[in-house]
Amino acid sequence: MTEASSRAERIRTAVDIGGTFTDVFIQRGDGTIVTAKYPTQADPIEGVLAGMKQAGVSWEDVEFFSHGTTIATNALITRRFPRVAMVTTEGFRDVLEIRRGDRESWDPYDEVAPPIVSRRHRLTVRERIGYDGKVLQALDEDHARDIARILRRREVEAVAVCFVNSFTNPEHEELMAEILQEELPGVSVTTSSDVLPEIFEYERFSTTVANAALVPIIGPYARTLEGRLSESGYANDVLLLHSGGGVMTPAMAERYGARLAASGIAAGAIASRHIARMCGFENSIGFDMGGTSTDVSLTDDGVLGTTNRWSVEFGHPICFPSIEVLTIGAGGGSIAWLDDAGSLRNGPQSAGSDPGPACYGMSGADATNTDANLILGTVGRKLAGGVRELDESQARAAVERIAAPLGLDADTAAQSIIKVANANMADAIRLISIRKGHDPRDFALVGFGGAGPLHAAYLAKDLGIPTVIIPPHPGVTSAMGCMLVDVQHDLTTMYLADAAEVDLGHLAESFRKLQAEGRERLVAEHVAEQDMVFEYYVDTRYMGQWRAIAVPVTMPLTSLDDVVATFHTQHHKEHNYADEQAGVEIYRISVRAIGVTPKPTVEPAQLIDPAEFTPVPIEVRRVLFPDESTRLDTPVYDRAHLPAGAILDGPCIVDQLDSTTVVPPRTTAQVDEWGNLLLRPAV
Structure with a gap:
């Protein structure tokens, strides 16, 4: 076997299980990307195995496997x-x-x-x-x-x-x-x-x-997954993504199961930051719309928002560190319905993957966003490369049941369903940006998930966001995010002390104990010493407060002056208030123990001269866009045939295995050197 062929067979893979589809992202040793989508199964592990089989990958050739799962969230x-x-x-x-x-x-x-x-x-x-x-x-x-x-x-x-x-x-x-x-x-x-x-x-x-x-x-799920993959030929660690944006082994998942309660959600946020930074944007909003829900995250100056208090169910907090993601019930399968006053609503109820939207032809009778998009023509009659055939007659029948009480025809009702869904998702973006003092016009919007690229351009228009980024593989971007993370453990302990009078020796010893525990966990997860990284944080607050701000510190500790100064700056940024004369106290200390994993790499492509390229559509479809009064002849392009540098004028649709991108009228789309589609208002 040649060195080149051996390198090509070293495969890294990540699998993210969503409510509707199980997404597979694979990178071969030569940099080739392979993706697959498979309907989520009642037994999630069967979906993992089937998705990998569909991608044509042998487990014996896999050297890295990372996994995001909704099993804890669903429970x-x-x-x-x-x-x-x-x-x-x-x-x-x-x-x-x-x-x-x-x-x-x-x-x-x-x-x-x-x-x-x-x-x-x-x-x-x-x-x-x-x-x-x-x-x-x-x-x-x-x-x-x-x-x-x-x-x-x-x-x-x-x-x-x-x-x-x-x-x-x-x-x-x-x-x-x-x-x-x-x-x-x-x-x-x-x-x-x-x-x-x-x-x-x-x-x-x-x-x-x-x-x-x-x-x-x-615990049993992680161990069963580990056993099934071992039986299939996988010989390395199974890594499970946790809410803090890192991964852990089944041994740790058996001990800290609640850390997986926002597993797959964190993957999308990590991937969106990575993609935006590749495109030169340090400020970005991640917009992940799947089959069941929409997850929104925000990166400010290259830093993902985090929280130490979150919940899956309102009123029952989980206080493990987590990437801050706002989730609403808006997805391709979200159901359109009329409230008691006769007003049109959208979600949070979802048709899920079984029976799914009416157009799936699996006994689902409720009108969903997917049904509305099919009627409008923004979605074709096949999903996931033909894995799912869509029945427009079933979709139209379901939407007509919504349209009749409103006195609308099916086309207008479908437009209205999409507009309500877009309004719900735009509100979610406002909550995570404007509510926290950020102007969305200063951010790029990264639209991904199976349904995100269908809606991203409309949300950007509503919010004044100048650039939309659609990743090369939007439907499996969260799975890709699982591949971008490190083994990570967050260890904390209470440490109440006046910052001006703290015993630095005692504080350093407390950090050392946390570091030792973190090192012990990394060793148990087979992380090599040279791959271990430790980050140190002091949670500080004004005397008399109960909210604290985490401030990074460096070792060895010689002074807390920089920590206090940073605290004042951060407090003013978050709360528009700071008092440098007020006393500051330490509330808690934490250590983040990181086991660095190899990351996938992508080489930039050579940009063509767009004037020398004429895109050839695979079909021309009559599409009724949500903001238009009549159907327009709309070219549909195969994304795989669009070279880097190509420019498309809207209206058009870009189709691919895992998603569909809508480029509305008066919008342009350009393929960058990384394979992303950049959507901007036409000049």
Whole structure:
């Protein structure tokens, strides 16, 4: 075997499972990109294997596999959990329901769902740790064993141990976990001092309970996936994308299942930042519209927005670090419906992949965005390279059921359905940009997902965004994002101290302990020493505040003057206020342990002279664009035949295996050297 052929066979692959399709992104050793889309299966692992088979790749040739999955997200949404219990300190049984004692949101649609653990399965034990970590009341071990026996009779499958003030001293939680493991062999036990050793018991309890509920789901899934891939010939680590924008192995997923609750969502945000920066944009908005939902992210000055408090279900926070992504129920399968007042609505209900939109011909009767686009002509009669044949008569029948009560014909109703969907998605972009002090006109919009390129140009027009970037493989961009990430663990501990009086030696030692734990995790995941990177952060706040801002620090620590100065600057940027005379305190410290993985590379193509290229359409379609009154003769181009530098004048449609890009009238599209389509208003 020659060196060139050996290099070509070293394959890197990533798979992202969405609500409708399982997306496969593959890069061969010679740089060739292969993509595939396969309908998501009831057993997600079958979809992974089938998608790879469709792509024609042998697992023996794969050297890297990264995976984004919605299994944890779906479990939280559908509440299909094993039987979960919680053991807590006497007097704290109802923290999950009391929460913070406020409404949190005045939106009448934001209703807090019941806690994951019912009150019957929340049991208390006699123990107490003080705020300073001192034992005020020793754990009553006889009482603890009685609790364990009760849970055994109730046949619980997972237990969350959440003691008050355990973040300062985990001794009692660790002892309770030992007792539970002795009395309940085979039952998963999660302690809050391991999952989230931080103050604020409501957030800590909520995160720990979510983790306890998901570990029995994620653990077996990860191990089964690992086993199935090994049987198929894959001989390396299985890497699972987590919400913080890194990956972890099945061994870590078994311990921190809740970190996967925003797995696939984070991949799209990472990919959109990468693509925008390749095109020269440090400010970008990621717009990922799939079959079920739309995910919006924002990158400011090259930095993705992050959050330490997020949720899948309103009112039940998960406080692992996460890339900040706003998700709404707007996708190709989102259902159009009429409310009680007779007004047209769109989503968040979705037809999903089974039965899917009416045009799928699988007994789905509801009109969806895909049905509307098919009627308008912006979508052709085949999806995913012919994997899915679309029936326009079924789509028209479904849309007519919406049109009749409104006194509209099917074409006008289809236009209206798309306009409502676009308005919903534009509002989501406003929330993540304007609401946070960003002007969307200063950003590029990266439109991807199977349906994103269909709608991106209209959203940009509505928001005044000057440039839309459509990646080369928009339908599998999130899968590509899985390939761009590193092994990553975020470790935190409380550290309350006045920044002006802190003992730098003690602070450095606290960082060293977190780093040691991070190193231990990376070693367990087979990361080589030379590939380990550690980042250090100090969460700071003004005295008397409870919101904190994470400020990066460098080692060795010699002073916190730069940290304090950066805090004032960041506080002014985020809140339009800073007081350099006010006292600043440290609230928490964290270490990000990173295992660097090789990244895919793409060579830029030579740009042609657009004046010397005349694109040849594969067909001319009569299309009714949402903002037009009549159908227009619209050329449809095969994206695979558009060279770098080619310029298209709208209206036109660019078709490819994994998506369709709409270039509306009075818009131009140019292929750049990286294969992206850049859409801009015509001059």
